[in-house]
Amino acid sequence: MQSRVENLGIRIQSFNRLTFPVVLNQVETTRLDKYFRVKIIESPQQLKKFIKESERGLLLYSFMTPQLPQILKEISWINHHRKPSLKTLAGGPHTGGDPESSLKLGFDYAFCGAAEMGFGSVVQNYLEGKLPKVPAIFRTAEIDQLDRSLPISHLLPISPPLEITRGCYWNCKFCQTSCQKAKHRSLDSVRMYYQELKRRGHHLRVSFICPSAFEYGAADARKLNLTVVNELLEYCKTNGTSHLEFGIFPSEARPNTFSDEFVALINQYCSNRKICIGGQTGSNRLLKLIRRGHTAEQIEMACEISVRHRLRPYVDMIFGFPDENSQDRRETLQLIRKLATVYRARIHLHYFLPLAGTELAQLRPRVLDYKTIDTLNKFERDGLCTGWWKKGWQLSNELLEIQDYLKDQTVTYQNVQLAS
Ligand code: SF4
Known part of the structure; x- marks a missing residue:
C-alpha cells in the first residue's frame, strides 16, 4: 500500500446528503480513511477549487435520474478542467439502473450494487494502483443484511x-x-x-x-x-x-x-x-x-x-x-x-x-x-x-433529450466484478 495521502472528493448536493455518511462509513471501517484527505464539496466554488488543486485522487458522485441535467453539466465541466490522474466515480440509483449511461456522461467509473458490499475494495484497488486504466463498471452484490449499513461517519458528522x-x-x-x-x-x-x-x-x-x-x-x-x-x-x-x-x-x-x-x-x-x-x-x-x-x-x-x-x-x-x-x-x-x-x-x-x-x-x-x-x-x-407537475413535465423533457443524446454516444469499458 502506498504511503502518499490522496484527495478524496465527496460531491454533496441536497439530494445525496443522506447517502455519503454510509459510503464514508465503509472507508472508515476498512481503516482506509488514513490514506485520504477527504474534501467535502458542497458548492460550485468548492468544486472548482478541488479540481484546480487535485493533481490526482478520486471524486465521488451519487445521483438519481432526475438529477441528470445538473450532473451532465458538472461532469462535462470537470472533464475539461481536471488533471488526468484525478478519477471520477458515479454511484447511486441512476448508475445502479444504467451504469453504461454514467460512463457516457463522462465518469471514469460506475459503481453498481451496495456501497457496503464493495466500495471498500474499489478504494483499496485505487490505493494499490490497480484500478483499470480505461472506463469501468464495478459490480457488486446488493446488501445481505441492512444492519451492516450505518450512516455514521466522523468525516461527515451529520x-x-x-x-x-x-x-x-x-x-x-x-x-x-x-x-x-x-x-x-x-x-x-x-x-x-x-x-x-x-x-x-x-x-x-x-x-x-x-x-x-x-x-x-x-x-x-x-x-x-x-x-x-x-x-x-x-x-x-x-x-x-x-x-x-x-x-x-x-x-x-x-x-x-x-x-x-x-x-x-x-x-x-x-x-x-x-x-x-x-x-x-x-x-x-x-x-x-x-x-x-x-x-x-x-x-x-x-x-x-x-x-x-x-x-x-x-x-x-x-x-x-x-x-x-x-x-x-x-x-x-x-x-x-x-x-x-x-x-x-x-x-x-x-x-x-x-x-x-x-x-x-x-x-x-x-x-x-x-x-x-x-x-x-x-x-x-x-x-x-x-403545480409541481409542470416542473416535472419540463424535467421529463430534459431527461428525454439527455437519453437521446446518450443513445448516440459510445463508450468502451471493462466490467469488474467485486468480491463482497
Ligand atoms: S416499488 Fe415500492 S417503493 Fe417503489 S413505488 Fe412501488 S411501493 Fe413504492
Missing part, C-alpha cells in the same frame, strides 16, 4: 434519518426502489444507532427512511408487523425524542397497508400531523398496468382512516404514464377532486419521469391534453393540488 428498510416487496414498473427485495434493519441495530444519535445530542428529532412505512419488519407484503413498528416508535419516544416522524417523507405509506391500528401508532408517538400516501393514479386499469398492487378505492380508504385519526392525508399522484389514456385521466381527476373536498387531502402532482433501470425507462411520457391541463390549473388555483 445524522441523517435512519434507513430501516432497503428495497421493497412491490414491483411498481416506474420505480427504482422496486429493483431490490426488501431488507429490514433489526431493532437492535436501530437502538445502537439511536444511542449514537444520543451521544451526539442529535436524538431530539428523529425520522426514518422506509419505502413503505407500515411494512417495516414485515416478513412479506401480506404479513404486516404491528408489534415491531410499535416497538420502533415507542423506543424513540421513551428515550427522549421530542419530534418523531413516521409516515411522511422519507417513510411514506402505501394505501393497502392502512388500518386503524397502524395509523393510531402515529398519533400515539409521532409529531407529524399529516401522512403521505402513494396513490399515483385514480385509474384502476392503470394501477394494475403499472403493478401498484392496490386499487383507487384503497387510496380513498387510506384517506378516510387518516382523517379518522386527525391526520391530514397528502397524496402523491402522477400524470403522463406512457399508457395513460383520456379515461384514466378523467378518473384520476375525479379522485383528486373527491379526496381534496371530502377528506381535505393535499394532492402532490407529479409528472412521469423515465427512471433508469425501471421497466418504463425507455418509454415516453404521454403529453397532457389541454382540457386536463386546464382542470389541473383550476385545481391548483383552488388549492386542491400542487
Whole structure:
C-alpha cells in the first residue's frame, strides 16, 4: 500500500446528503480513511477549487435520474478542467439502473450494487494502483443484511434519518426502489444507532427512511408487523425524542397497508400531523398496468382512516404514464377532486419521469391534453393540488433529450466484478 495521502472528493448536493455518511462509513471501517484527505464539496466554488488543486485522487458522485441535467453539466465541466490522474466515480440509483449511461456522461467509473458490499475494495484497488486504466463498471452484490449499513461517519458528522428498510416487496414498473427485495434493519441495530444519535445530542428529532412505512419488519407484503413498528416508535419516544416522524417523507405509506391500528401508532408517538400516501393514479386499469398492487378505492380508504385519526392525508399522484389514456385521466381527476373536498387531502402532482433501470425507462411520457391541463390549473388555483407537475413535465423533457443524446454516444469499458 502506498504511503502518499490522496484527495478524496465527496460531491454533496441536497439530494445525496443522506447517502455519503454510509459510503464514508465503509472507508472508515476498512481503516482506509488514513490514506485520504477527504474534501467535502458542497458548492460550485468548492468544486472548482478541488479540481484546480487535485493533481490526482478520486471524486465521488451519487445521483438519481432526475438529477441528470445538473450532473451532465458538472461532469462535462470537470472533464475539461481536471488533471488526468484525478478519477471520477458515479454511484447511486441512476448508475445502479444504467451504469453504461454514467460512463457516457463522462465518469471514469460506475459503481453498481451496495456501497457496503464493495466500495471498500474499489478504494483499496485505487490505493494499490490497480484500478483499470480505461472506463469501468464495478459490480457488486446488493446488501445481505441492512444492519451492516450505518450512516455514521466522523468525516461527515451529520445524522441523517435512519434507513430501516432497503428495497421493497412491490414491483411498481416506474420505480427504482422496486429493483431490490426488501431488507429490514433489526431493532437492535436501530437502538445502537439511536444511542449514537444520543451521544451526539442529535436524538431530539428523529425520522426514518422506509419505502413503505407500515411494512417495516414485515416478513412479506401480506404479513404486516404491528408489534415491531410499535416497538420502533415507542423506543424513540421513551428515550427522549421530542419530534418523531413516521409516515411522511422519507417513510411514506402505501394505501393497502392502512388500518386503524397502524395509523393510531402515529398519533400515539409521532409529531407529524399529516401522512403521505402513494396513490399515483385514480385509474384502476392503470394501477394494475403499472403493478401498484392496490386499487383507487384503497387510496380513498387510506384517506378516510387518516382523517379518522386527525391526520391530514397528502397524496402523491402522477400524470403522463406512457399508457395513460383520456379515461384514466378523467378518473384520476375525479379522485383528486373527491379526496381534496371530502377528506381535505393535499394532492402532490407529479409528472412521469423515465427512471433508469425501471421497466418504463425507455418509454415516453404521454403529453397532457389541454382540457386536463386546464382542470389541473383550476385545481391548483383552488388549492386542491400542487403545480409541481409542470416542473416535472419540463424535467421529463430534459431527461428525454439527455437519453437521446446518450443513445448516440459510445463508450468502451471493462466490467469488474467485486468480491463482497
Ligand atoms: S411501493 Fe413504492 S417503493 Fe415500492 S416499488 Fe412501488 S413505488 Fe417503489
